[in-house]
Amino acid sequence: MMSDSQTHVLSNSPHDGDKTKEDNNSRNSNNLPESEIAVEIISEEEMALIEAALAAARSSASSLSSSSFSRSTYSPLKRTARSIESITALSKRRLPTLSGSSSGHDIEDSGQWKSNQKNSPATESLLTRFRRRKGLYVTDITSTEWCEKQMEFLLLLGKPEITTAMRTGNIRHAKLAEEVVKRVKVSVKSSEDVWALKFMNFIVGANQLLLEGLTRELPLIGFVEGVWMVGVIDELRMPVTGSDKNPILVDTKTRVQAKLPGEPQQRNGRLQLMCYKYLWDNLVANNFPLRKFYDWFCLNPDNILSDEIKKSSADAGFPAETLGEMMRYFINACSVLPAAHDWLLLRYELQEGNFLLGEYQFPYDINWVKTQIQHCLKFWEGERKASYVSEEEQWKCRFCQFAIVCPSQSDLNGDSSSQTI
Numbered sequence: 001m002m003s004d005s006q007t008h009v010l011s012n013s014p015h016d017g018d019k020t021k022e023d024n025n026s027r028n029s030n031n032l033p034e035s036e037i038a039v040e041i042i043s044e045e046e047m048a049l050i051e052a053a054l055a056a057a058r059s060s061a062s063s064l065s066s067s068s069f070s071r072s073t074y075s076p077l078k079r080t081a082r083s084i085e086s087i088t089a090l091s092k093r094r095l096p097t098l099s100g101s102s103s104g105h106d107i108e109d110s111g112q113w114k115s116n117q118k119n120s121p122a123t124e125s126l127l128t129r130f131r132r133r134k135g136l137y138v139t140d141i142t143s144t145e146w147c148e149k150q151m152e153f154l155l156l157l158g159k160p161e162i163t164t165a166m167r168t169g170n171i172r173h174a175k176l177a178e179e180v181v182k183r184v185k186v187s188v189k190s191s192e193d194v195w196a197l198k199f200m201n202f203i204v205g206a207n208q209l210l211l212e213g214l215t216r217e218l219p220l221i222g223f224v225e226g227v228w229m230v231g232v233i234d235e236l237r238m239p240v241t242g243s244d245k246n247p248i249l250v251d252t253k254t255r256v257q258a259k260l261p262g263e264p265q266q267r268n269g270r271l272q273l274m275c276y277k278y279l280w281d282n283l284v285a286n287n288f289p290l291r292k293f294y295d296w297f298c299l300n301p302d303n304i305l306s307d308e309i310k311k312s313s314a315d316a317g318f319p320a321e322t323l324g325e326m327m328r329y330f331i332n333a334c335s336v337l338p339a340a341h342d343w344l345l346l347r348y349e350l351q352e353g354n355f356l357l358g359e360y361q362f363p364y365d366i367n368w369v370k371t372q373i374q375h376c377l378k379f380w381e382g383e384r385k386a387s388y389v390s391e392e393e394q395w396k397c398r399f400c401q402f403a404i405v406c407p408s409q410s411d412l413n414g415d416s417s418s419q420t421i
């Protein structure tokens with residue numbers, strides 16, 4: 001058990017800057033030099049990608065005609081309540097330019113998007129092309145549920161520009177995290193370091209939950225439905241009354257408008273939280289295939305961790321020299337954790353003033369979430385083509401940054417602007 005002065009750390013890279021969410025869970029696992037370690041987004045993508053289109057449209061028309069790609073950034077954290085240190089990270093992948101188009105009018109001619117297709121054999125599934133050695137993010141699942149075609153565009157053409165609304169949401173989440181977590185910088189020199197830090201953050205966060213009843217920004221990873229899935233849960237809190245000892249998973253969404261979202265957004269939020277519970281319950285059931293993990297992410301469990309990480313883990317009370325040792329601490333930590341509560345909590349806050357707009361509790365439905373993930377994976381694994389939004393949800397297209405190139409909009413845009421990717 002850790003003392004009050006112990007340290008909780010997660011991965012950090014000198015090239016990472018902004019705070020993101022699931023990003024802590026997804027990095028290139030090759031033994032790359034520090035400057036080349038790829039980090040995937042994780043920040044406020046919860047609302048970002050899901051509400052990206054809406055936010056983009058709200059913020060300004062110009063955001064619909066431009067797209068920017070930033071370098072990976074990292075924001076270390078330090079848990080304050082008990083001097084527990086942690087790190088959260090946010091990153092954006094830089095996407096290479098489109099290698100070609102069969103059409104006379106290349107969508108890249110507009111300069112709106114950069115393609116991510118270069119060097120990616122089209123015969124490979126999206127999962128293999130874009131999530132190799134990274135794992136599938138929970139936000140990949142929710143973004144796919146929102147619109148599969150939009151998810152495909154995001155992968156092939158690049159992420160939308162970060163808008164004011166998205167940035168405001170990120171800041172709010174960072175503030176919530178900093179109530180229990182303080183950022184600190186920790187350098188990483190290998191993929192083993194990156195993962196060791198993530199697992200260290202999990203252990204410290206889990207201990208904080210048990211000792212203090214609350215933790216935030218907890219990285220999760222698990223092997224579910226045949227794929228590695230990663231995510232960062234906003235908050236876990238222990239019930240304050242009764243004998244119930246199962247932590248409640250909480251996700252906070254920030255809203256530009258002072259009203260609760262419609263059913264499609266709420267459904268998407270439910271899916272996200274259920275994915276987190278699925279991952280959590282899977283972990284605490286000691287269902288973590290270590291060998292598979294090392295193989296998929298190309299990690300060497302005997303690789304000696306950096307001095308900084310070794311010191312941080314020793315300070316935290318679980319001295320680990322290698323990733324393999326860290327994994328033993330991680331698995332031990334998981335073995336004493338209870339399953340998550342069967343009721344999940346979605347919170348909606350107004351961005352301006354952080355007023356609570358509403359809280360929504362709903363029951364976990366394992367069959368539903370498994371069905372959703374399996375359906376989603378058929379798209380990711382190339383078993384079927386991306387589908388468009390349903391007729392009832394075609395309003396999403398009005399705020400979609402890819403509407404101009406989406407075949408579903410060809411009638412509106414004219415055939416010349418619709419492209420096959």
Ligand code: SF4
Pocket residue numbers: 147148149150151153388389396397398400401402403406407408409
């Ligand atoms: S325009 Fe509509 S169907 Fe096409 S990608 Fe965007 S949201 Fe999906």
